[in-house]
Amino acid sequence: MKALVYEGVKELKVQSIPDPEILQDTDAIVKVSLSSVCGSDLHLLNGYVPTMKSGDVLGHEFIGEVVETGKKIKKIKKGDRVVVASVIGCGHCHYCRHDEWSLCDNTNPNAWIPEKLYGDTTAGIFGYSHAFGGFAGSHAEYIRVPFADFGAFPIPEGVSNDKAVFASDALPTGYMAADFCDIKKGDIVAVWGCGGVGQMAINSAYHLGAERVIAIDRIPDRLHLAQTKAKAEVLNFEDTDILEAIKEMTGGRGPDCCIDAVGMEAYNNGADYYYDKLKQTLRLQTDRPTALRQTIQSCRKGGVVSVVGVYAGLIDKFPMGALMNKALTIRAGQMHAQRYIPHLLDLLQQEKLDSSYLLTHKWDLQRGAEGYKMFNDKKDNCMRVVFEP
Amino acid sequence: MRANNILISIIRGLFIVPQKRNVGSVERIASAAAGATLTAMALRNIRHTPHRLIPGAYLLWRGASGYCPLYNAIEADTTEGAEAFEFSRSFTILRDRKDLYNYWHDFNNLPGIMEHVTQVAPLTANKYLWQAQFNGQKFEWQAEITEDEEYKKISWESVDDYDVRNSGSVIFSDAPKGGTEIKVQVKYFPAKTKLGRLVAKALNPAFKQMLREDLRNLKRKMETNEIVVN
Ligand SMILES: NC(=O)c1ccc[n+]([C@@H]2O[C@H](COP(=O)([O-])OP(=O)(O)OC[C@H]3O[C@@H](n4cnc5c(N)ncnc54)[C@H](O)[C@@H]3O)[C@@H](O)[C@H]2O)c1
Numbered sequence: 001m002k003a004l005v006y007e008g009v010k011e012l013k014v015q016s017i018p019d020p021e022i023l024q025d026t027d028a029i030v031k032v033s034l035s036s037v038c039g040s041d042l043h044l045l046n047g048y049v050p051t052m053k054s055g056d057v058l059g060h061e062f063i064g065e066v067v068e069t070g071k072k073i074k075k076i077k078k079g080d081r082v083v084v085a086s087v088i089g090c091g092h093c094h095y096c097r098h099d100e101w102s103l104c105d106n107t108n109p110n111a112w113i114p115e116k117l118y119g120d121t122t123a124g125i126f127g128y129s130h131a132f133g134g135f136a137g138s139h140a141e142y143i144r145v146p147f148a149d150f151g152a153f154p155i156p157e158g159v160s161n162d163k164a165v166f167a168s169d170a171l172p173t174g175y176m177a178a179d180f181c182d183i184k185k186g187d188i189v190a191v192w193g194c195g196g197v198g199q200m201a202i203n204s205a206y207h208l209g210a211e212r213v214i215a216i217d218r219i220p221d222r223l224h225l226a227q228t229k230a231k232a233e234v235l236n237f238e239d240t241d242i243l244e245a246i247k248e249m250t251g252g253r254g255p256d257c258c259i260d261a262v263g264m265e266a267y268n269n270g271a272d273y274y275y276d277k278l279k280q281t282l283r284l285q286t287d288r289p290t291a292l293r294q295t296i297q298s299c300r301k302g303g304v305v306s307v308v309g310v311y312a313g314l315i316d317k318f319p320m321g322a323l324m325n326k327a328l329t330i331r332a333g334q335m336h337a338q339r340y341i342p343h344l345l346d347l348l349q350q351e352k353l354d355s356s357y358l359l360t361h362k363w364d365l366q367r368g369a370e371g372y373k374m375f376n377d378k379k380d381n382c383m384r385v386v387f388e389p
Numbered sequence: 390m391r392a393n394n395i396l397i398s399i400i401r402g403l404f405i406v407p408q409k410r411n412v413g414s415v416e417r418i419a420s421a422a423a424g425a426t427l428t429a430m431a432l433r434n435i436r437h438t439p440h441r442l443i444p445g446a447y448l449l450w451r452g453a454s455g456y457c458p459l460y461n462a463i464e465a466d467t468t469e470g471a472e473a474f475e476f477s478r479s480f481t482i483l484r485d486r487k488d489l490y491n492y493w494h495d496f497n498n499l500p501g502i503m504e505h506v507t508q509v510a511p512l513t514a515n516k517y518l519w520q521a522q523f524n525g526q527k528f529e530w531q532a533e534i535t536e537d538e539e540y541k542k543i544s545w546e547s548v549d550d551y552d553v554r555n556s557g558s559v560i561f562s563d564a565p566k567g568g569t570e571i572k573v574q575v576k577y578f579p580a581k582t583k584l585g586r587l588v589a590k591a592l593n594p595a596f597k598q599m600l601r602e603d604l605r606n607l608k609r610k611m612e613t614n615e616i617v618v619n
Pocket residue numbers: 038039040041042043169170173192193194195196197198216217218219222237261262263264265266267268290291307308309310333334335383
């Protein structure tokens with residue numbers, strides 16, 4: 001079959017590779033119909049998450065049709081149109097049973113790597129480096145879905161493919177970010193990053209009762225969508241002093257909740273960007289935490305900082321003093337897709353949330369490398385390019 | 390890097406006592422690698438060991454065995470007693486103590502979670518013959534059950550006429566929030582030389598890692614009935 005394969009830092013190529021097979025009785029094979037890029041892929045592609053190998057297939061945000069099921073599959077069947085959670089959960093361990101699917105004990109064949117890095121294992125994730133299991137990703141004609149009874153969800157009628165594909169990753173991530181904020185009446189939420197994840201966080205924050213949402217980015221078309229589609233008040237960090245502006249917009253208090261939907265490749269026009277970039281290049285720190293620092297600095301006393309932007313390793317100049325003395329709560333994680341997907345599919349069906357506007361480009365998989373370049377460079381108003389294998 | 394080859398070399402270096410250098414038979418190496426300790430050592434996972442460790446230990450061994458003077462120098466100084474190396478690893482598994490005990494106690498199950506162990510066959514009521522295959526080579530050894538407390542504890546010890554004495558136990562206890570805490574303790578006695586001790590010391594983390602991976606497989610198997618593959 002055809003697949004978009006990682007060949008090295010910033011190098012992708014469409015290749016012909018063997019079709020996946022059922023390897024365990026709880027597997028299913030899904031014929032991919034749509035497979036999206038995600039900001040997380042950029043961290044891999046740009047070389048900031050180690051343990052990528054030449055030949056790895058990228059992609060973790062996808063929908064498709066079940067074409068084969070293992071002997072023990074009970075809940076889904078051949079022919080089902082399904083959205084698949086980007087994180088793989090076994091459904092049986094302590095964490096899966098407590099709806100903390102991305103913490104699954106049993107789905108990472110390379111559990112020893114995160115155990116070394118982080119002190120314990122994390123769940124496997126499709127197409128997301130060997131530290132997260134070395135599973136083949138979805139930028140291919142077919143994909144093997146382990147523990148498919150727990151990870152693949154039939155898409156209800158009335159939910160289009162263009163909406164459903166983001167229920168795999170961007171939507172549950174944004175929703176979890178807002179859920180972490182424990183939003184109460186009158187709360188103001190600020191969201192750093194207006195990519196797919198940030199957009200979904202803004203929408204979700206309103207859905208969960210936020211009074212106002214402030215969104216921060218520098219890409220004009222993304223800010224425009226945050227404003228028009230998600231109804232956020234927007235700030236461009238390239239021409240605004242963000243800390244000042246946010247204080248002014250919140251009566252001098254600061255937002256009740258600050259969401260980091262940027263992650264380890266944050267950009268900024270101040271000196272600290274170059275400081276962080278240099279340190280990252282020299283591998284003195286692995287991640288650039290500009291946005292994260294701002295969330296902590298801006299947040300009102302006693303507020304919540306919700307981190308769904310991905311960090312892989314170490315950061316520098318973490319404002320621990322602000323966190324401690326303002327008594328902030330910090331919540332973070334890869335998202336627990338399986339916890340949210342059924343509810344989100346309902347919300348999409350009832351049109352209480354919209355995710356389809358994230359899809360700005362639908363391309364043949366053949367143009368995969370070009371698509372990633374456009375997405376990485378934030379060109380052509382690209383929010384998310386989705387491939388049709 | 391052919392990790393398994395290197396590992397076998399290391400195990401040779403580690404376990405074959407100098408007086409018996411010519412013995413080198415597969416059984417002895419196996420006994421080395423072995424005992425039910427090998428619980429610990431399904432070599433499959435050696436490639437998962439931190440790279441720093443293996444080459445270090447390997448070079449140590451190679452340097453020592455390749456150059457006679459050095460080897461002799463090290464070997465000459467064999468006054469130290471055989472001090473045991475010990476390590477343990479605990480896992481919490483969301484299954485009843487009884488189920489876990491029963492699973493472990495049926496030694497036929499162990500090859501299923503220890504990839505390189507091909508068979509565990511009873512010789513007498515308490516004695517088992519272990520067979521394993523590492524890197525195309527077959528090994529076997531014997532181990533004896535020394536303690537068996539239903540649903541609580543199983544202990545074993547390698548049978549005497551092997552170079553390496555080793556022993557271990559697995560303890561099952563209820564976890565506070567459900568499930569079972571399983572703890573495996575392993576003790577082994579390396580060759581009575583400084584070299585043996587040095588190499589053993591260097592390799593200790595690798596053995597721990599192997600024990601961890603086998604217990605992880607047990608957890609996967611008992612919780613999901615699968616050992617996940619990518
Ligand atoms: N936790 C999870 O499970 C999960 C799931 C999906 C994505 N993610 C992560 O979420 C983050 C966003 O993903 P995405 O797909 O939206 O990525 P994206 O690359 O499309 O968007 C990131 C946005 O952040 C903006 N940005 C950069 N620096 C900034 C700064 N200093 N302040 C404000 N905005 C800044 C960029 O301009 C860009 O628009 C990534 O780190 C990704 O890895 C996490």
